[in-house]
Amino acid sequence: MSEPVSALRGESYDGHIRVEEAGLRGMITVRGDLSSEAVARAVGEVSGVEVPGPNAANASDARGLCWMSPDELLLLVPHAEAGETLRRLSDALAGEHALVVDVSDARATFRLTGAPVREVLAKLTPADVSPGVFELGAFRRTRLAQVPAAIWMRDAQTAEVVCFRSVARYMFDLLATAARPGGEVGYF
Template sequence: MADKMTDTAVRIAPLPPEGRLILRCDASDRKIAAAAKKALGIALPTEPLTSSARDKATACWLGPDEFLLLCAEDGREALQTALETALAGQHAAIVDVSDAYAGFSITGPKAAELLAKGCVIDLHPVAFGEGKVVRTLLAKADITLLRDAVGFRLYVLRSFADYTGLWLADAAREYGG
């Protein structure tokens, strides 16, 4: 796995352990949206390719009825329980996928350029600014990509983590790695 630190042009590091939950629900249902907001402390994003964040959690729009919820590892169980309680009896499902995915942080002034080598998404800040999220391919691996305040967070199935890490490290070599 790549925890390779290139020069300041691009930095690639594994993300620390965190809670990752998939929430499947109809966010346009006011009762479900209100219950989820109460449990999360933030409203679920309803615009495609967006996320919403607060201290407690980040909610990423993955599809019209699917959200990736990110939180601190030590708050994962409490968040899942709060969601299950708030959404009990409603048409919703919460699944813990924390162990299914690995994450990478990609930062530095050339981070978008690095990712563009294997990704067809326009990563210019005007097109893909802070808080934007997308499912796409990176060098043939399915990923979820989130732009945050410092760069990008990339999530990939754990079985593709070594491949993705090696690809990122190789693609970053021209930046001094």
């Protein structure tokens, strides 16, 4: 099989924060009744973490669960394991009213690193990203400029942006422009 490549092949930009494409991620969309014990158990077993609450992610580096909507989760796994995980999850959810789809190659992920990371996000999104509201581990779907995206606060100086692969170039240019030296606002 051909070699899988990420949308921008790990391109990066160093401004007053560092913007880099985070490379390939295994991503599986899970749709189902999240309040159902059977669904929660199956998803928990396969992912190894508990189902997160609304607008939060329960994930370490490349593994875990992100809350997408009242009936949707995003399961993160290393890219090479996506196919196998999908099979295991489909088996675990057999008989349940649920849907699992491998969306790994339909997404692009960007990692933002640096102290003013909230500022760069705040330039592009209407979401409130201030420290008291957008806490560590928070995961929120919103828009960045003209495209939908999910933003995730990994730690005090790291955020991640997940968007559609088709808009990866737009997203990278957008983030890089917002991170250009001289563009510091100093609000947060």
